[in-house]
Amino acid sequence: MNKWFKSGSPWIWLSAGGVSISLISVLGLLWLIASRGLSYFWPSELYQFDLTDKNGVKSVVIGEIYDREQIPVGQLAHLNLDLDPEQEVLERLLIKTGNRELVSLDFRWILSHNITKTQTPKDLAVVERRTHGNFYGYIDSVVVDGKKVDENQLNELLIRVDKFQQQIDDLQKSDIGAINYQLERLRLKARKYQLQDKLTPERQAKIDSEVTSLNQRYAKLEQELLGYREEISRDHIVMRAMDGQLVTINFEYILKVTFNNQLSLIDKTALFISQIGSFLIEDPREANTEGGVFPAIFGTVLMVLLMTVIVSPFGVIAAIYLHEYAGKNSFTKLLRISVINLAGVPSIVYGVFGLGFFVYMVGGSLDQLFYSENLPSPTFGTPGVLWSALTLAILTLPVVIVSTEEGLSRIPLEMRYGSLALGATKAETLWRIILPIASPAIMTGIILAIARAAGEVAPLMLVGVVKMAPNLPLDGNFPFLHLDRKFMHLGFHIYDVGFQSPNVEAARPLVFATALLLVSIIVALNMTAVSIRNKLREKYKMLEH
Template identity: 60%
Template sequence: MNTWFKSGKPWIWLTAGSVSISLIAVIGLVIMIGWRGLSFFWPSAIHEMSIEQADGSTRTLIGEIYDNETVPTTRIIESGVILDGFDEETVTRYLMKIGNREYVPLDFAWVLAPAIEKDTTPPDLAVIERTKDGNFYGYPVAILQQGERVTIQGDFREELFKRVERAVELNEQAMALQEDEIGAINYQLSQLNLERRALELEGKLTEQAIADIEQRREALQNQYLEYEEKLFALRDKAARDALIMRDMRGEEIKLPMQEVLDVNFPNDMGFFAKLGHFFQQIGKFVSEPPREANTEGGVFPAIFGTVFMVLLMSVIVTPFGVIAAVYLHEYAGKNAVTKLIRIAVINLAGVPSIVYGVFGLGFFVYMVGGNIDQIFYPEALPSPTFGTPGVLWSAVTLAILTLPVVIVSTEEGLSRIPPTLREGSLSLGATKWETIWRIVLPMASPAIMTGLILAVARAAGEVAPLMLVGVVKSAPMLPVDGNFPYFHLDRKFMHLGFHIYDVGFQSPNVEAARPLVYATSFLLITVIVGLNLTAIGVRNHLREKYRSLEH
């Protein structure tokens, strides 16, 4: 046994076991997050339950079972609930999502299993996904057109789907018109105001300049009125139809078709129909903007903001990190100052991220951004352009945060390059810079990509500094659009990490938001893995390309 310990094999097994346990824990966590997040998009059965009330009356609930738990019977009795004739030690209760927020005090309700007199899943029960007030559960009764009930000769559901699709298409056309054409005109009008202000500050605001600006403004306003007329016409067309629903109270409710996004009948779906609906809902989640204080809809602006910010950070941090590493390894002398700089770089990696956020807010936003506004955008003052948190300052702040990782990784790559390659290049007449540019950096590129991978992995999940330098709960405009200069780095943006925090801890409807926390978390992991796999693929390609030079 003593010989076995001295051989070092126990420590090898211990290390292998620790790595295996860690790997299993990580994979298990990802699977758990993915399961809870993706199961949210699978169509659940819609239940119609008859619930016995404390006064002996019966109440009907329509909705989907969101969760269930088993609790001690004594705990239920202590909360004031009377359970006559129930002598079990534990009782099961169900969390029902009943929707219909504008007609019920809460769109979630706990139901005790002993109180359920009847539980059915009728095939005619429908789930109506709406632009506001969440889902509506009930029975479709009739379709209204211009306030009159429509006599339907064929299949009612087919006609309903057709009219919902028509309303959705008209709403999409109206949204595209409002965001593109009308948005472009509003942007040009704001630019005209800035142009006039700039001419006034320069003392060049002549009568001819004023007349020219007013002429362009009038032309833009005429275009605006034309587009506005088209917008109102599209909205009127979308508002033509309405849907009559019978809710759990037995009352008929009128739902404007322009507020309906989708209609489905989960209780009447087969497996493949549910599978198609599952992928359709995932597609909506990753391609649509959020609604209802981020508790409904998708997360496309957050996905775009996260990827755009990380790519911008990568463009900033890579050259600075490589230049710093080349200087420290190739040019700086081996003295106390160089050692101090290396110690400082290593220590910077351990600074809390919120400190970088405070630094970014004070230095980049207020100092650098404020000076940029005074020099280049005086016409916009006192409204700040770059002197306010935005995607540029977020990317720069995270670049400073991840800079030590890139420097250390690049330096390690430089130190692994054989000195004979440098000496051979210099002996052939190349300068030191040519040697570094053509020999050293290409061979160190896999190490540079490794540093970038680590930087991306850390930056994509950071939230604390971004809360100070650019991220917001909701950003109506993306940092990229069709208006010159196309990339608007001064704009605020949404981020998946902050979206998780906001939905999980700041949401007015915690139960509705809980599945979205898991879904968004899984999506963030997927985005980070995707970015890392891309960088790993590039790194492996570079490693194979320059492998022959190492020998």
Template identity: 80%
Template structure:
């Protein structure tokens, strides 16, 4: 045994065990997130429950089963529920009932002993709406252009509504949005001339003519928009809810209609992937508890890429100075200690610093110098994607510096001296010899920076991220990339949906789905950087040897 310990084998097994436990934990966590998140997109069966309460009243509940749990029978003593002798626990079901215009909550707990009958009728439909969540019930009438038609017309009506809605979205976001943007730009230009005391009568007439033309174009587009909305309002669906109530739903509120109980496995698989696609490509609705997360995906990727572009050159230059040029004195030691200590500063402190220095000081100064016509409404003196990227660049700067300096320290001094002996200057040696060999280490630092920045939330809450951003930072209006705008972020979206949602039960699957998406994006960004690093390592392997 003593020989075995001296051989070092216990430490090998201990290291292997630690790595195995860590790997199993990570895989288990990912499986937990994936199972809970992806199940949200699978079309569940719609159940119809016949209930009889303790007072003998009968009722019907229609919905999807979300959860099951066992509760102690002692907790039900106040309900006068009659249970068999010796019953210790009672099962209850969490059912999503939707129909917000009829009931106050989306979910309802049902006690299994009160259920007299449970079935899955094939005529039950689930209607996904733009507002008020899902509606569960039976279709009684389909009305097209004021006339009742057969239920077989549903696909045609849904396709027509989808076409109309695409035209409406294009009018609102692209055409009308562009005109509103141009009108605002005209107003700011006119105000700037007024502040500079260069607003002549000729300029006033020019601005008035341009504004009149834009207003005329706006009126034409508004007329088209009202006409499209009138066409949408002609088609209706009459539904029968679980209590027998009849509810009329306009087709302009309907996104999808599914008869889940009629679907085969293949049809459910198709709906599953289509709902995943909608989740990735659509905008959020209903206080972020419905719809997709595309603005959050876009904001997260844009912010991370912008942060990477900012932090990479500054981190590499700082590391080169500390290792190649700075003398080995007290000041250099203090700088290295400061860099290492910066890596341990809480991220919220960086957020406070970014808010005070970048947003209020630099952004406010930029507004005073270049955008006085917009004041008191700030342009850059307010949180935005630019300040978020710079703040996270400072947060991740120590990671890039330390990684790059370690890569530089592994390069033998003989390579530097050999290059200088052959007549190369110090700059040429750095550019052609040192940096190519150290590029894998630089990419390692960038990978670590991306991994940390993509998951940070606390500083972003102060310097740019919001619950709902009406416009993306990228659009068709000059200068196309608007770095002054606020943005959505997947990390903050998880926090908001999970802890600030008015409907916690409905939001819980979305939390898992969004977390899985965030992990996937981080892995994709990291794998891209790792691939680049491996190519650089192979390319300069011979040079290193």
């Protein structure tokens, strides 16, 4: 046994066991997130429960089963239930009932003891709406132009309404949005001339002419928009709720109507995939608790890419200076100690620094110099995607510097001396020999920077991320990429939905779905960087030998 310990085998097995446990823990966590998150999109079976309380009052509850739990009978003593004395636990169900017009909450708990009958009617429908959440009930009638029509026409009507709604969204976001943007630019242009005492009558007349032309186009588009809205607001369906009440729902607010209990496995799978697609490409609704997360996906990826473009050259240049040019003196040692210490600074401190230096100092100065016509409304003197990228670039800079410097230190001095002996300058040696060989190490630093930056939330809350961004940082208006705009982020979206949502039960599955999406994006970005690193390693493999 003593010989076995001295051979070092126990430590090898201990390390292997630790790695295995870590791997199993990570896979288990991913499985938990994936199972909870993907279940959010699977069409659940719809139930109708007939209830009778202890006083004999009967009621009906319609909805989806969201959760089950076992409650000790002792905790329900105050309800005076007529239970078997030997019964120790009682099951209760969390039912998503929707129908916010009739009840204040989307969810309610019901005790299995009070359920007298459970049904899954085939004609029970769930109506997904743009506002006020889902509605559960039976379709009483479908009304088109004031006349009742057959329910078989429902899908055709929904397709027609969806087509009109898409045209409305395109008009509002593209055409009307572009006109509003141009009108605002003209207003600022006139104010700039006025501040510079250059607003001549000719310039004013030209601006007024352009404004008149834009207003005329706006009026035509507004009439077209009103026409589309009239087309989709004239029709409606009448739903019968669980208490027998009739509720009218206009087609303008309906996204889709599904009869979950009529769906086959293939139909459910198709709807499952469709709902995942909608989650990825649609905008959020209902305080981020419904709809999609496309703006958050776009903001996260854009911010990470900007951060990578900023941190890579600065990190590499700093590492080259420290390793190739700086002398071995006290100043260099101080710089290295500072870089190492920066890696341990809490991320929220970087956020405070970014808010004070980038937003207020740099951004405020830019507003004074180049955007004085916008003041007192700030342009760059307010949190935005550019300042978020710069803040995270500083946060991840030590990682890139340390990784690059380690890559440079592994290159033998003989390669540098050989290049110099053949007549190459130090800059040529650096560019043609050193950097290509060190490129895999540089990519490793970038990979680590991406992994850390994509999951950071605390500093972004101070320098640019918001709960809801009305416009993406990228659009069809010049200069197309608007780095001064605020943006949405998946990490902040998880925090907002999970801890700030007015409807916690409804938001819980969405938290897991968004977390799974964030992990997937981080893995995709890292795998792309790893692929580039491996190609660079193979390309410059001969130089290392």
